[in-house]
Amino acid sequence: xxxxxxxxxxxNGREWSxxxxxxxxxxxxxxxxxxxxxxxxxxxxxxxSIELLLVGLGMMLLLAMGGIDVSVGxxxxxxxxxxxxxxxxxxxxxxxxxxxxxxxxxxxxxxxAVIVLGRVPAIVGTLGLLGVYRTxxxxxxxxxWLSGLPTGLTLLLxxxxxxxxxAAWVIALAYLAVWIALRRTPFGLxxxxxxxxxxxxxxxxxxxxxIRFATFIVSGALTxxxxxxxVANYRNVEMTVGSTLALDAIAAVVxxxxxxxxxxxxxxxxxxxxxxxxxxxxxxxxTGVPSLxxxxxxxxxxxxxxxxxxxxxxxxxxxLGWASK
Amino acid sequence: xxxxxxxxxxxSALSLAVSTxxxxxxxxxxxxxxxxxxxxxxxxxxxxxxRAAKELGVDFIYSGPVDTNPVDQLQIVQNLxxxxxxxxxxxxxxxxxxxxxxxxxxxxxxxxxTSDSDAPDSGRAVYVAQATDEGLxxxxxxxxxxxxxxDAKIGIVSGEATASNLNAWIGFMQKxxxxxxxxxxxxxxxxxxxxxxxxxxxxxxxxxxxxDIKAIIAVASxxxxxxxxxxxTAGKIGSVIxxxxxxxxxxxxxxxxxxxxxxxxxxxxxxxxxxxxAGKQLIDGxxxxxxxxxxxxxxxxxxxxxxxxxxxxxxxxFTAENVDKFDF
Amino acid sequence: MNRIRKLQGPALILALLALLWIIVILVLLVLKxxxxxxxxxxxxxxxxxxxxxxxxxxxIVILAGGAxxxxxxGGIVSLSAIAGMLAMKLGLPSFLLPPACIIAGAAxxxxxxxxxxxxxxxxxIATLGTFFVYSGLALALTxxxxxxxxxxxxxxxxxxxxxxxxxxxxxxxxxxxxxxGIVLMWTAWGRWIYAMGFNERSARLVGIPVDxxxxxxxxxxxxxSGAAALISLAWLGSGRPNxxxxxxxxxxxxxxxxxxxxxxxxxxxxxxxxxxxxLVTLKTGLLQLNVNxxxxxxxxxxxxxxxxxxxxxxxxxx
Numbered sequence: 001x002x003x004x005x006x007x008x009x010x011x012n013g014r015e016w017s018x019x020x021x022x023x024x025x026x027x028x029x030x031x032x033x034x035x036x037x038x039x040x041x042x043x044x045x046x047x048x049s050i051e052l053l054l055v056g057l058g059m060m061l062l063l064a065m066g067g068i069d070v071s072v073g074x075x076x077x078x079x080x081x082x083x084x085x086x087x088x089x090x091x092x093x094x095x096x097x098x099x100x101x102x103x104x105x106x107x108x109x110x111x112x113a114v115i116v117l118g119r120v121p122a123i124v125g126t127l128g129l130l131g132v133y134r135t136x137x138x139x140x141x142x143x144x145w146l147s148g149l150p151t152g153l154t155l156l157l158x159x160x161x162x163x164x165x166x167a168a169w170v171i172a173l174a175y176l177a178v179w180i181a182l183r184r185t186p187f188g189l190x191x192x193x194x195x196x197x198x199x200x201x202x203x204x205x206x207x208x209x210x211i212r213f214a215t216f217i218v219s220g221a222l223t224x225x226x227x228x229x230x231v232a233n234y235r236n237v238e239m240t241v242g243s244t245l246a247l248d249a250i251a252a253v254v255x256x257x258x259x260x261x262x263x264x265x266x267x268x269x270x271x272x273x274x275x276x277x278x279x280x281x282x283x284x285x286x287t288g289v290p291s292l293x294x295x296x297x298x299x300x301x302x303x304x305x306x307x308x309x310x311x312x313x314x315x316x317x318x319x320l321g322w323a324s325k
Numbered sequence: 326x327x328x329x330x331x332x333x334x335x336x337s338a339l340s341l342a343v344s345t346x347x348x349x350x351x352x353x354x355x356x357x358x359x360x361x362x363x364x365x366x367x368x369x370x371x372x373x374x375x376r377a378a379k380e381l382g383v384d385f386i387y388s389g390p391v392d393t394n395p396v397d398q399l400q401i402v403q404n405l406x407x408x409x410x411x412x413x414x415x416x417x418x419x420x421x422x423x424x425x426x427x428x429x430x431x432x433x434x435x436x437x438x439t440s441d442s443d444a445p446d447s448g449r450a451v452y453v454a455q456a457t458d459e460g461l462x463x464x465x466x467x468x469x470x471x472x473x474x475x476d477a478k479i480g481i482v483s484g485e486a487t488a489s490n491l492n493a494w495i496g497f498m499q500k501x502x503x504x505x506x507x508x509x510x511x512x513x514x515x516x517x518x519x520x521x522x523x524x525x526x527x528x529x530x531x532x533x534x535x536x537d538i539k540a541i542i543a544v545a546s547x548x549x550x551x552x553x554x555x556x557x558t559a560g561k562i563g564s565v566i567x568x569x570x571x572x573x574x575x576x577x578x579x580x581x582x583x584x585x586x587x588x589x590x591x592x593x594x595x596x597x598x599x600x601x602x603a604g605k606q607l608i609d610g611x612x613x614x615x616x617x618x619x620x621x622x623x624x625x626x627x628x629x630x631x632x633x634x635x636x637x638x639x640x641x642x643f644t645a646e647n648v649d650k651f652d653f
Numbered sequence: 654m655n656r657i658r659k660l661q662g663p664a665l666i667l668a669l670l671a672l673l674w675i676i677v678i679l680v681l682l683v684l685k686x687x688x689x690x691x692x693x694x695x696x697x698x699x700x701x702x703x704x705x706x707x708x709x710x711x712x713i714v715i716l717a718g719g720a721x722x723x724x725x726x727g728g729i730v731s732l733s734a735i736a737g738m739l740a741m742k743l744g745l746p747s748f749l750l751p752p753a754c755i756i757a758g759a760a761x762x763x764x765x766x767x768x769x770x771x772x773x774x775x776x777x778i779a780t781l782g783t784f785f786v787y788s789g790l791a792l793a794l795t796x797x798x799x800x801x802x803x804x805x806x807x808x809x810x811x812x813x814x815x816x817x818x819x820x821x822x823x824x825x826x827x828x829x830x831x832x833x834g835i836v837l838m839w840t841a842w843g844r845w846i847y848a849m850g851f852n853e854r855s856a857r858l859v860g861i862p863v864d865x866x867x868x869x870x871x872x873x874x875x876x877x878s879g880a881a882a883l884i885s886l887a888w889l890g891s892g893r894p895n896x897x898x899x900x901x902x903x904x905x906x907x908x909x910x911x912x913x914x915x916x917x918x919x920x921x922x923x924x925x926x927x928x929x930x931x932l933v934t935l936k937t938g939l940l941q942l943n944v945n946x947x948x949x950x951x952x953x954x955x956x957x958x959x960x961x962x963x964x965x966x967x968x969x970x971x
Contacts, residue, residue, distance in 0.1 A: 033534065035533055035534055035535075035536055036533075038533070040533060040559070041533040044529040044530065044533055044559070047529070047558065048525075048526045048529065051522070114958060114962075118958075118961065118962045118965060119965055120958070120961040120962065120965060121915040121916070121961075123722075123777075123915065124905075124909045124915050124957065124961060125958060125961060127902065127905060127906060127909070127954070127957065128906075128954040128955065128956075128957035128958035128961070129954060129958065130902075130954060131906075131950040131951055131952075131953050131954020131955070131957070132950075132951050132954040132955050132958070133954075134391075134950045134951065134954070135947050135948055135949075135950050135951025135952075135954070136951070138362075138363050138391065138947035139947060141363060142363075142368075143362065143363045143364060143365060143367070143368035143371075144365060144368065145364070145365055145550075145575065147365075147550065147574060147575045147577070147578070148574075148575075148577050148578030148579070230522070233525070233554065233558065234521055234522065234525060234550055234551065234554045235550075235554065235578070236521055236550035236551075236554065236575075238364070238520075238521055238547060238550065239363040239364070240518075240519040240520045240521075240547060241520065241521075241522070242520075242522075243518075243519065243520055244518070244520065244523075247781060247784075247785075250778075250781060251781060251782075251785070254778050254781075259775075260775055260777055260778060261720075261775065281526070281530075282526075282530050282533070285515070285527065285530040285531065285534060286530060286533060286534040287534075288513075288534075290513060290515065290516075290793065290796075291515040291516055291517070291527055292486055292516055292789065292792045292793040292796065292797065293789065293793045294789070295785040295786070295788065295789030295792075296785065296786050296789035296790055296793055297789075298785045298789075299781075299782040299783060299784065299785025299786035299787075299789060300782070300785075300786055301782075302778065302781065302782035302785070303768060303774070303779065303782040303783065303786070306772070306774045306778060306779075306782075307768065307772045307774060310772045310773055310774065311772070362945070362946060362947065363947065386943055388940065388943060388945070388946060389946065390946060391946050391947060391949070391950060392898065392899060394895075394898050394899060395889075395893065395896075396700075396703075396885075396889075396896065399889075400696075400700050400936065400937075400940070401940055401946070403696050403699075403700070404696065404937055404940035404941055405940075406692075407688075407690070407692050407693050407696055407941070408687070408688075408941055409687070419799055419891075419893060420799075421799040421801055421889070421890065421891035421893070422799065422889035422890065422891055422893060424889070424890050425812055425888060425889065425890070428812070485797070485895070486792055486796060486797020486798075486894070486895075487792075487797045487798075487799065487893065487894060487895050489799075492797070492798070516792075516797065
């Protein structure tokens, strides 16, 4: 367990290689395009990462617990409708900011009720819920997008505190809170224990049901928080909101070194995974590669990084004389 | 399982005999299959279609796919054919894959025609066009040149890479630029799929990659909010203008903030009305004249017999000044 | 081994699906008797062919366990269709188009298999990666443009109907399901697959070549997707770079609905077939009743959750 928990903070092999990859990509793109290394572009990359950073954090917790949620995209959509409606109705922007996480948490509760109480596999259960939530989005919007929403929330979240935008503070706080929960509270130990083996966790007296509920709710709340930023950023809610978000989030988190089998997660890795994806997407477009190639790059990166790690592990093992199993 | 299937098939075969006799209809039925449901543009077409149905005495069916997936669209059309709807209009997602249902419709004597997006060589009865693809492509380029000059750099952000009508518009934009404004530089089109978020991301990247960019064209209506928002967020209002094919309601706040210079569109409700009217004409077996009087239309609707195109009229250009006069 | 086959789950699921299917048909019968004609049957079968093949591939991969799943099936369908058409443009004789699609599918599937067995990347992640790569490549190579030029003799096969049954369904889907059913039920191969899924450790201990078998199964899933791609070409008359869109989720839904246990080792192809039929009949029925299509995704999702819960409850009772 100690070894598992170490992975949460100090940089491990994967995190180092991601960091190096990020820096390498930045250097290559800076050479290739004169417009790459500008503060404006850095801002663009970071702004584009906001939603994925938050949703990815929730997804990381779920994966670490041996769960998964393929419906996060539509959950963000539903939460965005909540925020948009509140904003459109003239609710105070400070209050509307909380509508997102609240809606998300409620949906997380609903998801957990089906997955945990019904004891169905998370991947299939959330696939079913994905369909249900999608219909809910269609019915709630009824073909009328929420367009041209008031700027209150945008202005509120666009302000800077001590020179940093609100989004940066919120994301930093979210990561700090999760870090503390994982490091300083029994929640973290329990979560990783469930990820390692739910059966053993149950036998050793860990409140499995409670922890699993809590994780789904936290992930929902983080996804809802992303929805708040989405609405503030785009002032528009259309019915396709977040349609590619779930797969992107899983890719980024796994890239960051979190295992989908559970029991292992990495906060730094998640941040680096999201950033690497966004840096590559942005950089490729800046160097003139058509946007249609972006999924190809995402996929190759995923396969490449994981495959490389396996091969290099094997190589180092055999070099040490611990050859084949 | 097989036993169950066999039993059920037997039941259904039995019911067939009963049902064919019971099948009787009062009003003729006209259907419209959009590319995608749940977007304001097609909703407005639906509203226009409903109005026409009431006035012309037909039943109007509106049914479309939830994703821009041509197979789902085919399935919907096929089911309308099986239902025996008298006339079916389709806003075609992919011109090349509509052929099987055109054949099926012909076999059952059903009028299948296109509206909003065409499949020229498919054997469809007529194409109800909002404007010619050429007119749409040219208008946006001409209007942009008026605002940014002839030697500007312009980006294009489209929706699905596979949408044949959007690709046709882009083709005419490029043609017009090459023929009339040789100094104009149109960047390669980028595709955002159906989401505003991706459109914003791509537009932001385009502006970073081309600091001298003067305008971005949002081709699909789903990309308009994203493009406009990216221009606002990048603080480039005034130096970059957005333009596109989106409804006044979607673009209103962006037109007013200056992120969008103008949008080009027609009245989709009118197009919906015209679609149902054309379906009624086809069912009644009336031929289209070179100029047709359509109830509720100020100007006669022209028909191009060689191409089989019924034309709504020239597209309208919406700007910050006139946008408040429209609500769709 | 007998214990495995006597599990109640698949039989229960099958009965449940059959019941649901009959309910759907009865409801339709009452609400809209005009629906029932040979034409409707043809339509249903026509739109199930592609899903049925892909769902079968998905099912056997999951059945063999090891957290098996294939998220790339939709990408394989798109990319094999495009690869076939592009190869023809580059001078491949048109009579070689069918084998070209199948081989492309097999190769793409085998690549998944290599990632899973040789590199031991978890299937969910490996095929998520190839999902991005395959579906992205299909779009990027063509710029999104549909590829026309399918030979006309292929269209005759793809659009043909023989006594109400679409020819591709008759000549590919039915034989393939029959073979898969027979292999799984009555051959040593079938027992190996169940054994691998049921308990991989003991399967290895009794000498089943688990890795090789799994590699073959991923390739087979690719072959089935390649066949689906071929059918899409022959039916639509053009190669579409996004023809496989959403198939990964739909096939997963069909396999799960059909009673394949996500952890492997449990379920049969009969259930998958029934689930595909139920899904397409349900969709058709809702369309015939002119129910707004937005309800389709929700109803299918709710159905999936319902069947999972029913399966779980039945296990608790035993």
